[in-house]
Amino acid sequence: MFKALILEQDAEGLASASIREIGEDRLPAGDVTVAVEYSTVNYKDGLCLSPKGGGLVRNYPHVGGIDFAGTVEASDDARYKPGDKVVLTGWRVGEVHWGGYAQKARVKADWLVPLPEGLTTAQAMAVGTAGFTAMLAVMALEDHGLSPEKGEVLVTGAAGGVGSVATAILANLGYEVAGVTGRPEQEGYLRGLGAARIVPRADLAETVKRPLETETWAGCVDAVGGAMLARVLGQMKYGASVAAVGLAGGAALPATVVPFLLRGVNLLGIDSVMQPVENRKRAWARVARDLPIDKLEAMVQPATLADLPALGAAILKGQVKGRVVVDVNA
Numbered sequence: 099m100f101k102a103l104i105l106e107q108d109a110e111g112l113a114s115a116s117i118r119e120i121g122e123d124r125l126p127a128g129d130v131t132v133a134v135e136y137s138t139v140n141y142k143d144g145l146c147l148s149p150k151g152g153g154l155v156r157n158y159p160h161v162g163g164i165d166f167a168g169t170v171e172a173s174d175d176a177r178y179k180p181g182d183k184v185v186l187t188g189w190r191v192g193e194v195h196w197g198g199y200a201q202k203a204r205v206k207a208d209w210l211v212p213l214p215e216g217l218t219t220a221q222a223m224a225v226g227t228a229g230f231t232a233m234l235a236v237m238a239l240e241d242h243g244l245s246p247e248k249g250e251v252l253v254t255g256a257a258g259g260v261g262s263v264a265t266a267i268l269a270n271l272g273y274e275v276a277g278v279t280g281r282p283e284q285e286g287y288l289r290g291l292g293a294a295r296i297v298p299r300a301d302l303a304e305t306v307k308r309p310l311e312t313e314t315w316a317g318c319v320d321a322v323g324g325a326m327l328a329r330v331l332g333q334m335k336y337g338a339s340v341a342a343v344g345l346a347g348g349a350a351l352p353a354t355v356v357p358f359l360l361r362g363v364n365l366l367g368i369d370s371v372m373q374p375v376e377n378r379k380r381a382w383a384r385v386a387r388d389l390p391i392d393k394l395e396a397m398v399q400p401a402t403l404a405d406l407p408a409l410g411a412a413i414l415k416g417q418v419k420g421r422v423v424v425d426v427n428a
Contacts, residue, residue, distance in 0.1 A: 099119045099120065099121055100119070100120065100121075100122070100200060100201040100202045101117060101118070101119055101200065101201050101403065101427075102117070102118060102120055102161050102199065102200030102201065102202075102403075103115050103116070103117055103161065103162065103163075103200065103403045103406055104116060104117075104120070104159050104160070104161060105146070105147070105151075105155065105158060105159060105160040105161070105162060106158055106159045107158040111150075112149040112150065113148075113149055113150070113155070113158060113160075114149070115147060115406065115407050117403055117404060122202065125196065125202060125203070125204040126195060126196050126204055127204070128205045128206050128207075129173065129174045129175040129205075129206055129207040130170055130172070130173045130175060130178050130204065130205060130206070130207050130210060131170070131171045131172040131173070131202060131203070131204045132166070132168045132169065132170055132171060132184060132186075132202065132203045132204070132205070132210075133168050133169045133170075133171045133201065133202060134166045134167075134168040134198050134200060134201055134202060134203050134426050135166075135167060135168040135169065135219045135220070135425075135426065135427065136166065136167050136168070136219050136220050136222070136223035136423055136424060136425060136426065137163040137165060137166045137167075137197070137198035137199055137223060137424040137426055138165055138223045138226035138227070138228075138259075138421060138422050138423055138424055139401070139406065139409045139410065139413055139418065139422040139424065140164055140165070140226065140227050140228055140259065140413070141259075141344070141346065141414070142154060142164050142192070142193065142227075143162055143163065143192065143406075143410055143413070144409075144410040144412075144413040144414040145414070146160075146162040146164075146192060146193060146410075147162055147406060147407060147410030147411070148410065148411070154193040154194075156194055160196065161192075161196040161197055161198075161199050161200050161203075162192045162193075162197050162198075162199045162406075163191075163192045163197035163198030163199035163200070163424075164191060164192035164197055164198070165185075165186055165187040165192070165197075165198060165223065165227045165230075166185075166186055166197065166198025166203060166223070166426075167183070167184065167185045167186075167213065167219035167220075167222040167223050168183070168184065168203070168219060169181060169182070169183055169184075170182040170183075170184055171202070173207065174207075175207035177207055178207055178210065182212065183212070183213035183219060184210045184211065185211050185212075185213055185214075185219075185222045185382070186198070186203075186205060186209055186210055186211075187226065187227045187230050187370060187378075188209070188227065188370050188371040188372065188373060189205075189206075189209040189371065189372070190371060191203075191205060191209065198424075198426070199403060199406060199424070199426065200426065201426050201427060208375065211375065211378050211379055211382060212379075214382040214383055214385065214386040215386065216386045217385075217386050220423055221391065221394060223421075223423050223424070224394050224395070224397065224398050224423050225263065225385055225394065225421070226259070226421060227370055228258070228259030228260045228262075228263060228421065229259070229260075229263035229385060229389065229394075229421065230378075230381055230382070230385065231260050231343050231368060231370040232260045232261075232263040232264035232267060232343070233263070233267060233381045233382075233384050233385050233388075233389075234341075234343075234368050234370055234373065234377075234381050235260075235264060235319045235341035235343050235366075235368045236264060236268060236271075236341075236384075236388075237380070237381060238339070238341050238366045238368060239251075239317045239319070239339050239341050239366070242339040242366065243337065243339070244316060244317040244338075246271065246272040246273050248316035248317070248335070248338075249315070249316035249335060250273075250274045250275070250276050250314065250315055250316060251268055251273045251274065251276070251315065251316055251317040251318065252275075252278065252297070252314075252315045252317070252318040252319075252320075252330060253265050253268070253275060253276070253277050253278065253293075253318070253319045253321075254278040254302070254318070254319070254320045254321055254322040254326055254327075254330070255278065255279075255320075255321035255322045255344065256277030256278055256279050256284075256288050256293065257277070257281055257284040257287060257288060257419050257420070258321055258346070258416070258418070258419075258420075259418075259420065259421050260319070260321045260343050261277065261278075261319070261321050262288075262291060262397045262419075262420045262421065263389065263394075263397070263421070264319040265277050265288060265291045265292055265293050266291045266292055266389055266390060266393040266394065266397075267385075267388050267389050268292070268319075269291065269292020269293065269294075270292065270388055270393070271388060273317075274294045274295075275292055275293045275294055275295075276293065276294065276295040276296075276297050276315070277291075277293035277295070277296055277297065278297045278298075278299055278301075278302060278322075278326075279296065279297075279298075279299060280298070280299030280300070281419075282298070284419065287396075287419065287420070290393075290396055291393055291396065291397070292393070299326075302326050302329050302330065303325065303326065303329075304325075304329065305325050305328070305329070305352060306325075306328050306329055306332060306352065306353060306354070308332065309332055309354040309356035309357065310332050310356060310360065311333045312333065313333070313334065313335040313336060313361070314333045314334075314335070315330065315333055315334050315335060315338060316335050316338055317338055317339055317340070317341075318330055318334065318338075318339075318340040318341065319341050320341065320343065320344070321343050321344035321346060322344060322345075322346050322347040323342065323344055323345035323346065323347050323348055323351070324345065324347030324348030324349070324350060324351070324352075325347060325348065325352055326347050327340065327342060327347070327351060328351055328352050328353035331353055331357045331358075331363055331365070332353075332356070332357050334357060334363045335361070336361045336362060337361070337362045337364075338361075338363060338364070339363070339364035339365075339366050340363070340364070340365050340366065341366045342365060342366065342367055342368060343368045343370075346416065394421075396420075397419075397420030397421045398420065398421055398423050399419070399420060399421070400422075400423055400425065401422050401423065401424045402424065402425055402426075402428040403424065403426055403428075405424070406424065409422055
């Protein structure tokens, strides 16, 4: 028997969460059984924990948690053996497949990566899907020519999970980082992560009035989308790139094609869910190398399974700062 946060629907089709003791026979099919140590809270987790599952959960009862880290208990795949430390992000785990909000998980071996050398399982979940996505975004910007001497790099939603890790990584790599936030009280936190400048969200919240504005940003990690992304596109330097990783500000993009045609701006889509395994390993190796551990620990808010319903609601309202690390055994 093990402990899990189970989502169940009532007669009206609304889901609620409760901590239950269940048996291993309830776990879904898979090659590897993992004793989960830590998970975290991402925007998708907030959606899955909501009464209607955010359109992501297909079947109930369900166990959420789109990422986790832990120790292999049993494996039918030669790549993993009992005692191996592993990390999982993506692959629709926690949405379609049962996820990390439990003391045990069973998944396909293809979905796992070995815990990067130099990181503990708790640190890996301080990074989690959000930090992994941030690293993918930085790698994509670098692959398209970004380097520190090119100028300021903008990070939108900078106090959130993706933004916090992106800010810390970029600053550590020598970039001058401008962090966008709508929460003035987070200025000290962002400067502690390495942000050289704080940009009030209101400065970028207006819809596009001119297709091109002053060339300002050498690169951008955008976790907001919507009208803010449209505005930022018109402020990018010639040939610069925006790595789009989120849609907290909306899925629509009220922009024009002018920045692409007249300034050669690149809009790079960042997908962390179905990312190929080799690039996952590359990104995790970069995280272990380029994300300062002291900065990572400054982002962390500890939590337990019992805290998850409230945290899920809070992250949907933009009220969660940095990274939540969930100790599923606490």
